[in-house]
Amino acid sequence: MNIEQLRADTPAVEQLIHFNNAGAALMPKPVIEVMTRQLQLEAQLGGYEAAAQHLPELENVYGAIGRLINACPDEIAVIENATRAWDMAFYSLPLQAGDVVLTSTTEYAGNYIPYLQLKKRRGIEIRIIPNDEQGQVSLSALKDMLGDDRVALVSLPVIATNGGPVQPIEQIGALARAAGVLFLLDACQGVGQMPIDVQKIGCHMLAATSRKYLRGPRGMGFLYVEKSLCQNLEPAFLDLHAASLLTPETFKIREDARRFENWECNVVAKLGLGAAVDYALAQGLEPMWQRIQHLAAYLRDRLGEVAGIKPTDSGIIKSGIVTFTCQGSSAVQVQQWLAARDKRINVSTSTFRSTMLDMQQRNLLEVSRASLHAYNTEAEIDEMIEALLRMPRS
Ligand SMILES: Cc1ncc(COP(=O)(O)O)c(C=O)c1O
Numbered sequence: 001m002n003i004e005q006l007r008a009d010t011p012a013v014e015q016l017i018h019f020n021n022a023g024a025a026l027m028p029k030p031v032i033e034v035m036t037r038q039l040q041l042e043a044q045l046g047g048y049e050a051a052a053q054h055l056p057e058l059e060n061v062y063g064a065i066g067r068l069i070n071a072c073p074d075e076i077a078v079i080e081n082a083t084r085a086w087d088m089a090f091y092s093l094p095l096q097a098g099d100v101v102l103t104s105t106t107e108y109a110g111n112y113i114p115y116l117q118l119k120k121r122r123g124i125e126i127r128i129i130p131n132d133e134q135g136q137v138s139l140s141a142l143k144d145m146l147g148d149d150r151v152a153l154v155s156l157p158v159i160a161t162n163g164g165p166v167q168p169i170e171q172i173g174a175l176a177r178a179a180g181v182l183f184l185l186d187a188c189q190g191v192g193q194m195p196i197d198v199q200k201i202g203c204h205m206l207a208a209t210s211r212k213y214l215r216g217p218r219g220m221g222f223l224y225v226e227k228s229l230c231q232n233l234e235p236a237f238l239d240l241h242a243a244s245l246l247t248p249e250t251f252k253i254r255e256d257a258r259r260f261e262n263w264e265c266n267v268v269a270k271l272g273l274g275a276a277v278d279y280a281l282a283q284g285l286e287p288m289w290q291r292i293q294h295l296a297a298y299l300r301d302r303l304g305e306v307a308g309i310k311p312t313d314s315g316i317i318k319s320g321i322v323t324f325t326c327q328g329s330s331a332v333q334v335q336q337w338l339a340a341r342d343k344r345i346n347v348s349t350s351t352f353r354s355t356m357l358d359m360q361q362r363n364l365l366e367v368s369r370a371s372l373h374a375y376n377t378e379a380e381i382d383e384m385i386e387a388l389l390r391m392p393r394s
Pocket of ligand 1: 081160
């Protein structure tokens with residue numbers, strides 16, 4: 001990887017150390033340029049007229065996402081964030097009373113709440129797949145649980161918002177497929193960070209966001225739905241883009257995954273997402289993943305030098321999201337201390353409200369989260385360690 005080029009494409013690294021890539025990463029220049037150009041064009045020409053000038057680029061967004069995750073363009077819907085993309089898939093499933101959803105302890109609250117809603121509304125059952133000794137989903141437990149023919153869905157995040165293991169998604173996908181059960185993958189923290197190949201994973205649906213490891217703009221995301229499944233899923237919401245009015249009494253839902261979209265969207269951000277995906281593909285997902293894992297291992301290692309700091313990530317494969325607790329300081333104090341350095345260091349705080357099952361199981365209320373990207377460096381990590389060594393504690 002050409003780290004110098006990556007950093008040159010990311011001007012803000014001159015002023016700050018950004019370790020909040022799991023929150024929202026810094027956008028590279030090509031993304032900013034495309035969006036600035038389109039915004040100016042909207043101001044000069046009008047929004048519809050500006051969009052009409054860039055129809056091929058808008059279409060390329062689907063092709064680029066398809067190349068990113070090894071899917072066809074017509075299996076992609078561009079939706080305003082990962083949560084809504086996930087919702088559009090989940091709420092289209094014909095889940096009935098007694099149907100079982102299997103999820104992991106690392107499930108994101110934004111997904112878990114919809115399970116609870118359908119439990120209340122329709123009587124579905126939620127079952128949690130236990131972890132193995134390494135802290136990732138137990139594949140043998142999953143296999144046993146899939147033996148119950150009431151299981152209708154396996155749904156979990158590849159990487160949790162609060163770090164932890166990279167789930168063995170290819171094995172999970174293979175088990176779900178073998179059992180004939182749908183697999184909905186939340187790849188929100190995975191896309192852009194690691195290679196994600198829906199064919200290899202075997203997931204039927206996948207939701208992701210633009211602003212995190214993909215380095216696109218905020219307020220954008222996408223959904224993948226396997227072609228053979230797509231036409232059997234009726235979106236919970238329809239509009240005149242997702243469907244066409246044929247007569248005053250009849251309508252037809254479109255056949256491709258854009259049935260999950262709605263008509264109005266942020267065209268500037270959509271073009272930004274396309275540019276971000278093109279940028280990630282040009283860097284190469286495999287080298288990016290290697291570099292992120294290398295930096296994260298270096299940070300975990302160096303955190304060990306700071307008394308009272310305890311890394312909290314489990315799992316055989318760990319991601320670029322590094323979490324830790326700090327004796328004598330709350331996560332918010334850590335965040336504020338690092339943000340107040342001459343060269344600001346951005347980390348964030350992950351609380352039990354986002355990943356309640358996991359945090360409760362590990363007796364954690366909150367963790368500090370330093371999420372690294374390929375454009376970060378060892379020198380930046382060293383600066384953070386120096387700052388932590390000087391941090392006053394109670
Ligand atoms: C694992 C996971 N899933 C889903 C989401 C939701 O993504 P978005 O905010 O784009 O809806 C997040 C956001 O932090 C996340 O970490």
